[in-house]
Amino acid sequence: xxxxxxxxxxxxxxxxxxxxxxxxxxxxxxxxxxxxxxxxxxxxxxxxxxxxxxxxxxxxxxxxxxxxxxxxxxxxxxxxxxxxxxxxxxxxxxxxxxxxxxxxxxxxxxxxxxxxxxxxxxxxxxxxxxxxxxxxxxxxxxxxxxxxxxxxxxxxxxxxxxxxxxxxxxxxxxxxxxxxxxxxxxxxxxxxxxxxxxxxxxxxxxxxxxxxxxxxxxxxxxxxxxxxxxx
Amino acid sequence: xxxxxxxxxxxxxxxxxxxxxxxxxxxxxxxxxxxxxxxxxxxxxxxxxxxxxxxxxxxxxxxxxxxxxxxxxxxxxxxxxxxxxxxxxxxxxxxxxxxxxxxxxxxxxxxxxxxxxxxxxxxxxxxxxxxxxxxxxxxxxxxxxxxxxxxxxxxxxxxxxxxxxxxxxxxxxxxxxxxxxxxxxxxxxxxxxxxxxxxxxxxxxxxxxxxxxxxxxxxxxxxxxxxxxxxxxxxxxxxxxxxxxxxxxxxxxxxxxxxxxxx
Numbered sequence: 419x420x421x422x423x424x425x426x427x428x429x430x431x432x433x434x435x436x437x438x439x440x441x442x443x444x445x446x447x448x449x450x451x452x453x454x455x456x457x458x459x460x461x462x463x464x465x466x467x468x469x470x471x472x473x474x475x476x477x478x479x480x481x482x483x484x485x486x487x488x489x490x491x492x493x494x495x496x497x498x499x500x501x502x503x504x505x506x507x508x509x510x511x512x513x514x515x516x517x518x519x520x521x522x523x524x525x526x527x528x529x530x531x532x533x534x535x536x537x538x539x540x541x542x543x544x545x546x547x548x549x550x551x552x553x554x555x556x557x558x559x560x561x562x563x564x565x566x567x568x569x570x571x572x573x574x575x576x577x578x579x580x581x582x583x584x585x586x587x588x589x590x591x592x593x594x595x596x597x598x599x600x601x602x603x604x605x606x607x608x609x610x611x612x613x614x615x616x617x618x619x620x621x622x623x624x625x626x627x628x629x630x631x632x633x634x635x636x637x638x639x640x641x642x643x644x645x646x647x648x649x
Numbered sequence: 650x651x652x653x654x655x656x657x658x659x660x661x662x663x664x665x666x667x668x669x670x671x672x673x674x675x676x677x678x679x680x681x682x683x684x685x686x687x688x689x690x691x692x693x694x695x696x697x698x699x700x701x702x703x704x705x706x707x708x709x710x711x712x713x714x715x716x717x718x719x720x721x722x723x724x725x726x727x728x729x730x731x732x733x734x735x736x737x738x739x740x741x742x743x744x745x746x747x748x749x750x751x752x753x754x755x756x757x758x759x760x761x762x763x764x765x766x767x768x769x770x771x772x773x774x775x776x777x778x779x780x781x782x783x784x785x786x787x788x789x790x791x792x793x794x795x796x797x798x799x800x801x802x803x804x805x806x807x808x809x810x811x812x813x814x815x816x817x818x819x820x821x822x823x824x825x826x827x828x829x830x831x832x833x834x835x836x837x838x839x840x841x842x843x844x845x846x847x848x849x850x851x852x853x854x855x856x857x858x859x860x861x862x863x864x865x866x867x868x869x870x871x872x873x874x875x876x877x878x879x880x881x882x883x884x885x886x887x888x889x890x891x892x893x894x895x896x897x898x899x900x901x902x903x904x905x906x907x908x909x910x911x912x
Contacts, residue, residue: 430899436892440885441864444871445843447882477853484852 480506498528505531518544524554527562534569538577548587555590561637564600567591571607585611585620592623596631598640605631653751657759661733662766670767674774677721681775684714685782708877709798716873718775719802722768723809723833730764730813731825734905739821754902761814761898768806776800797878804890805872809833811897812867818904836866867893 463471463478483503490496497520504516520532521544533554539545546554555566567588574587588608596605605628612621635643664670734757737743747753776799784790791799812832816825842863846856871889876882 426899429895433892433895433899436888437896438864440889440892441868443881443885444868444889447876448871448874449843449847478850481850481852485850488852 476506476508483507493523494526494528497523497526501528501531514544521546525557527558527566529554530558530562530566530569533566534573537570537573538579538583548583551587552590560597561641564598564604564637567601567604571604581611581614585615592620592627596627596634598637599631599634600636601631601634602628650755653755654759654762657746657751657756658762658766661760661763664729664733665767665770673725674771677718677771677775678778680721681714681718681779682782684717685779686714686786708875708880708882709794710875711802711873712795712799714779715776715799715802718772718779719805719872721775722772722806725771726764726768726806726810727813727826727829727833729767730810731817731829732822733760733764734814734817735820735822735825753905757814757818757898757902757905761811764810764814765807768810769803772803772806794878798876801878801883801886802872804887805869807890808867808893808897809869811894811901815897815901815904818901818908832866833869836869839863839866840868840870 463475466474480503483499483506486499487496487503490499500516500520504513504520507513507516514535517532517535520529521536523529524533533546533551536544536546537551538548551570555563555570558566570587571584574584584607588604588611591601591604591608596602605624608624609621609628612618612624665674734743737746737760743756746756780791780796790796813825813829816828816832819825820828839862842859846859849856871886874882876886
């Protein structure tokens with residue numbers, strides 16, 4: 419009887435071990451057969467009813483972005499993935515946590531969403547001043563600057579700040595030649611501010627800059643031309 | 650001990666003499682004969698996952714006719730396995746049996762072996778009929794490897810019967826049949842969990858919960874894949890079948906030993 423009592427737990431543990439072990443072998447073999455590019459989660463999603471599909475799609479999208487952050491090979495890739503994740507996550511606390519992390523990487527244009535988000539923020543520990551934002555713009559490559567200017571502008575405008583702050587923000591544009599035609603809208607905004615503040619000197623200069631910008635190619639055009647020349 | 654188990658198994662197996670079982674056997678033989686010309690088990694190209702899983706890999710694939718035979722056998726397993734013990738309890742037959750120097754676990758193992766034997770005989774009759782049908786219709790016999798591969802489907806019967814016997818130790822006959830059927834349906838659905846998890850991004854936090862559910866059900870999908878007769882997969886499949894069987898029978902044994910047979 420005591421032998422039987424001893425044998426039962428041994429048998430149970432052995433069976434359990436063999437179950438997990440052989441299941442793992444069989445499962446791995448099955449999964450190894452599925453390594454084709456045709457097979458992905460979209461195939462499964464397409465079979466789901468539309469009501470479940472949308473929420474599942476969103477959750478999967480976020481999970482994919484989290485994977486992209488975890489497995490990013492370079493800092494730049496990580497910043498890019500974090501920006502995309504912050505945009506998609508739909509949770510303010512999580513988004514701000516990600517943006518705070520991105521602020522540590524000033525050298526990449528991909529950090530723009532974080533810098534723009536914290537531009538003139540009420541919290542001093544995370545707030546990005548106009549001066550800091552300008553220096554961030556200078557650190558980024560020329561082709562990406564217009565986008566950074568625009569994102570910062572729309573963020574400041576959303577805060578409904580006074581016109582002089584907008585003027586301060588855009589002022590550096592008056593002292594540099596417009597590199598691309600994309601800047602036209604920014605000079606247009608400067609003209610609008612000049613009209614509001616009755617600054618005729620600024621209005622004249624903004625008009626001049628706008629004309630110069632019109633003669634320049636767009637950033638995309640120049641990029642395309644450079645690529646073609648390389649080939 | 651083995652003698653007593655075999656005696657109970659023989660008693661269970663003798664039920665085959667009942668006309669209902671004989672009719673069922675005849676039907677299985679006729680159905681298997683008529684389906685003997687069905688092709689290798691495959692799916693339409695729309696079902697990329699299933700077709701890829703079933704047809705990929707080196708080795709011998711299962712035949713559609715044998716999928717049918719296995720399903721019929723499992724159906725018999727549900728009917729016979731889920732009803733035998735509850736009916737013995739209801740008719741007080743169990744009190745007579747366990748009143749003799751037979752332990753309840755011995756009774757359970759005897760019942761299990763008897764039911765397995767019944768299902769295996771059923772499977773082999775249908776298999777012989779399918780092979781005979783193929784020979785008569787085409788003048789050729791299946792290659793030996795293909796026959797052995799089809800016969801290996803018999804290993805799916807052992808954990809399945811153990812599962813139905815386990816349910817029959819907990820519920821009455823109808824409830825046990827329903828529970829066994831529902832459990833089978835769930836296990837078919839949950840067999841897809843590893844495939845889904847593999848496709849999901851690694852950051853999805855439900856993976857461990859999904860695997861927890863997955864491990865509660867045997868994966869019957871493993872039995873229908875293409876694999877070599879002699880190899881790691883076939884060996885693993887045999888061990889897998891027996892380990893799952895032992896686990897189910899141990900749960901059943903715990904239940905039958907603690908159960909009030911007069912209630």
